[in-house]
Amino acid sequence: MQRPEKNPAGDAVPFRGGGFAPLKRRGAALAAFAVLIALWQAVVAFKFVNPLFLPAPTSIALALYAVAESGDLWRHLAASLYRIVTGWLMGTTAGLAAGFAIGLFGIARSIGVPLVSALFPIPKIALLPLFILWFGIGEPSKVATIALGVFFPTAVAAFGAVDNVPRSLIRMAQSFGVPARDIVWKVVLPGALPGILSGFRISASIALILVVAAEMINAQHGIGAMVLIAGNLMQTDQLLAGVVVLSVLGLLVASLLGWLERRLLHWR
Amino acid sequence: MQLAASGIHHAYDGLVALDTVDLTVGDGEVLGLIGPSGCGKSTLLGILGGMLKPTRGDVRLVGDMPAGTLNPFTYVFQDFALLPWRSVADNVSLALEHHALTSAERARAVDEVLALTSLSEFRSALPKQLSGGMRQRVGIARALAARPAVLLLDEPLSALDAQTRELLMEDFEALWQRRRMAAVYVTHNLDEALRLCDRVMVLSRRPGLVREVVSVDVPRAKRPGAEGRIALSPLRDRLWNLIRDEAKVAEREIAGHATA
Numbered sequence: 001m002q003r004p005e006k007n008p009a010g011d012a013v014p015f016r017g018g019g020f021a022p023l024k025r026r027g028a029a030l031a032a033f034a035v036l037i038a039l040w041q042a043v044v045a046f047k048f049v050n051p052l053f054l055p056a057p058t059s060i061a062l063a064l065y066a067v068a069e070s071g072d073l074w075r076h077l078a079a080s081l082y083r084i085v086t087g088w089l090m091g092t093t094a095g096l097a098a099g100f101a102i103g104l105f106g107i108a109r110s111i112g113v114p115l116v117s118a119l120f121p122i123p124k125i126a127l128l129p130l131f132i133l134w135f136g137i138g139e140p141s142k143v144a145t146i147a148l149g150v151f152f153p154t155a156v157a158a159f160g161a162v163d164n165v166p167r168s169l170i171r172m173a174q175s176f177g178v179p180a181r182d183i184v185w186k187v188v189l190p191g192a193l194p195g196i197l198s199g200f201r202i203s204a205s206i207a208l209i210l211v212v213a214a215e216m217i218n219a220q221h222g223i224g225a226m227v228l229i230a231g232n233l234m235q236t237d238q239l240l241a242g243v244v245v246l247s248v249l250g251l252l253v254a255s256l257l258g259w260l261e262r263r264l265l266h267w268r
Numbered sequence: 269m270q271l272a273a274s275g276i277h278h279a280y281d282g283l284v285a286l287d288t289v290d291l292t293v294g295d296g297e298v299l300g301l302i303g304p305s306g307c308g309k310s311t312l313l314g315i316l317g318g319m320l321k322p323t324r325g326d327v328r329l330v331g332d333m334p335a336g337t338l339n340p341f342t343y344v345f346q347d348f349a350l351l352p353w354r355s356v357a358d359n360v361s362l363a364l365e366h367h368a369l370t371s372a373e374r375a376r377a378v379d380e381v382l383a384l385t386s387l388s389e390f391r392s393a394l395p396k397q398l399s400g401g402m403r404q405r406v407g408i409a410r411a412l413a414a415r416p417a418v419l420l421l422d423e424p425l426s427a428l429d430a431q432t433r434e435l436l437m438e439d440f441e442a443l444w445q446r447r448r449m450a451a452v453y454v455t456h457n458l459d460e461a462l463r464l465c466d467r468v469m470v471l472s473r474r475p476g477l478v479r480e481v482v483s484v485d486v487p488r489a490k491r492p493g494a495e496g497r498i499a500l501s502p503l504r505d506r507l508w509n510l511i512r513d514e515a516k517v518a519e520r521e522i523a524g525h526a527t528a
Contacts, residue, residue, distance in 0.1 A: 172349035175319055176363045176414065177339050186362065190353045267353040267394050 055237040063237035064244060072226070077245065079221035080211050083139065087146025088207045095151040095203070096196070099158020103192070104184065109159075116155055124149040125213045132218070142214040149210045150203040157199020158192065165191035194268065197261050204253045212246065223249075269332055270294050271316065271418050271450060275325035278311055278476075285311045287475035288325070293418060295331075296448040300465030302455060302507065304515040308476030309454045310422055316452060317341035317420045329417060334449070338367045339414035346423040348403045350395040356406050357382065357391040363414045381409040384443065401432035405439070412447070419451040425460060437463050441488065458507050462500045463491050470507060473514040480510055 037057050043049055044056035051059065067073040101108035102116075124145055131141040165188050173183045215224025227242035271293040278286040285308035293299045301309040314320035316327055318341065329340060342363065350359050357378050364374045382388045385405045395403055404424060411419055425433040437460060444451075444464075455461050461468045462484055470479045486499045 166349075168345065168347055168349050169351065171319065172343070172345060173362070175317060175341070175343045176410070178362065178366055182366055186365075187351065190351070267396065 052234065052236060055240060059237045060240045060244060063235070064241040067226070067238060067241060073245070076221050076223050076226040076242075079219070079225075080215065080223045080249075083142050083146060083211050083214070083222065084207045087143040087211070088150050088203065090143065091147035091150025091207075092154050092200070092203065094147070095154025096158050098151070099155040099196075100162060100184075100188075102155065102159040103162025104188070112155075112159075116152060120152040120156065125210060125217075128214055128217055137218060142211070142219070145214050146207050146210045149206045153202045153206060154196075154199050157202065158196055161192035161195025161199070162188055164195055194261075194265055197257065197264070200260075201254065201257055204257065205250065208246065208250055208253070269334065269417060269450070270330050271327070271452075272330055273312075273316060273325065273327045276312065276315055276322045276327070277324040278308065278315060278320070278322050284475035286315075286322070287477050289471075289476065289478055291469060291478070293450045293452060296450055297467070298444065298451045298453055298465045300453045300455065300461035300468035301471060302458065302461050302468055302511065303471030303476065303479075304473050304511055304518040305456065306518050306521070307471040307473045307514070309471055312471070312476065313343075313420050313422050313452060313454050316418070317343060319343075333417050334415070336415045337417050339363065340417040341420055342411040342414050342416040344404070344407050344411045344419065344421040344424045346426050348395075348400075348407045348427070350403055350406055350410075352395050355392045355394060356387055356398070356409075359395070359406050360410045360413050363410050367414075377413055381412045384412065384446070385409040385439070399432070400428045401436055404428065404436060408439075408443075412443075417450065419449055421451060421453045421455075423455055424453075425457070426455070433457075433460070438492070440464050441492070444488075458504050458511075461507070462486075462503060463496075468507065470510045473518055482507060 040054075041056050041058065044051050044054060055063075064073070067076075098108075098112060098116075102112040103109075127148065128141060128145050131144045135141040135144055169187050169191060170183060173187050178186065211222065212224035212227070215222035216228045219225040223242050223245055227239050227246075230236070230238035230242060271291075273292075274290050276286055276289040276291075277284070289312060291299065301312060303309050311320060315322045318327070333340060351362065354362065360378050360381060361374060364377055369377070378391075379388070382391055385408055387402070387405055387409055390398065390402060395406070398406070404427075408424070425436055428436065441464070453461065453465055465484055468482045468484060470482065471477065472479045482503060484500070484503060486496065486503075490496050491500060
């Protein structure tokens with residue numbers, strides 16, 4: 001190629017690639033939190049809002065300390081955790097069993113899929129009054145509400161996860177003469193685990209929502225009850241302290257599930 | 269021992285995939301199956317190993333099974349079909365776990381095929397850590413572990429790049445030298461078929477019929493390299509002429525129907 005007379009060195013080819021790659025800024029999230037809380041504190045301190053309607057972060061912290069000190073917090077927390085854990089375990093066990101049955105057997109699928117689709121959209125909290133009539137006002141009605149709320153998303157996640165196990169792997173196992181039972185244990189179950197674990201994220205947050213709702217309808221103890229009672233007494237600092245506890249609980253559950261995923265799904 | 273399939277006919281949804289195919293695979297023989305895409309070669313391989321039911325016809329193993337055979341037909345798959353959560357050794361062991369072996373016997377069998385496929389040092393690696401070629405070696409080791417009477421290979425090198433394919437062909441050649449066993453090798457790659465097979469069966473497109481069976485009469489040892497390629501080239505032309513027109517139709521096909 002002939003060099004042009006003007007500009008003999010030529011132009012450098014400009015860089016146009018790179019794509020969109022949002023970089024992680026360490027500490028940005030923490031700083032944003034700090035700014036938000038400081039702003040909130042300032043808004044209350046300069047009396048822009050009535051502290052009764054929006055208590056300052058410091059008074060929320062103090063209220064939290066007070067309920068922890070008095071032992072009330074632990075009683076409420078224990079009651080909520082008991083309901084969440086038993087309800088979630090019951091719903092998860094039944095949901096996994098139903099989901100695997102739907103995923104593996106034609107008859108279960110023909111019956112199960114329409115049934116689950118019909119019942120899934122019902123807001124489970126609407127059934128609490130009925131459960132109170134059935135099981136009484138105590139723990140069983142709350143646990144049953146949570147279990148039912150957990151059951152459906154777990155069943156849907158489990159059968160979707162079973163469906164997503166590559167058919168080629170199942171055919172491979174068959175071609176090696178692996179018995180059907182072993183195929184379920186060695187191929188279907190581990191292959192479905194990622195989908196099941198993401199189902200757990202959904203069901204855990206549903207359990208958290210339902211426990212608060214159930215405790216607000218009727219309970220002496222539980223974080224939901226604590227929040228409701230505080231609201232009735234206009235103790236907004238204690239009310240928000242309860243909300244903070246709920247948010248920490250949600251974060252803990254999420255990080256527990258994250259840890260479980262890293263442990264069990266390291267092969268991905 | 270010989271594998272004999274007679275009168276294999278297979279149709280799904282009224283579409284005839286295979287029409288009265290007869291074939292035999294002798295002791296230690298490698299039979300290649302080639303043909304344009306949609307000629308039913310993978311279907312035929314599925315039928316040979318009992319993974320698909322033919323609409324008519326039957327497959328028989330005639331004669332004594334080789335000593336130590338745990339599973340008469342094992343497959344090597346195009347997509348490897350490894351369990352991603354199992355290590356290399358555990359993927360291989362899947363083929364043995366349901367057989368009546370002591371754990372020491374199983375461990376020995378796994379070690380043996382890992383050594384045979386040069387995988388010993390990768391035994392605890394996960395599939396995601398391996399290259400495509402290594403993954404397929406695991407697939408081959410797994411298939412060998414059960415000591416099949418007939419090894420069934422379904423386009424085993426099609427998912428690999430050209431260089432890896434070349435390396436694995438060398439591996440297959442070495443393998444067949446050390447452990448002679450009957451095999452059916454499905455491929456659409458003519459060079460693979462000519463390098464690795466004793467006879468090559470050409471199937472026609474829908475309905476899959478046997479067009480011709482070609483013997484590869486160049487000795488195996490002479491097939492690699494420039495001279496081998498020259499010696500094989502008339503056969504390659506002949507095979508390509510048999511397939512070319514149909515491959516062209518197959519290429520222009522839209523989801524199930526030929527635009528004639």
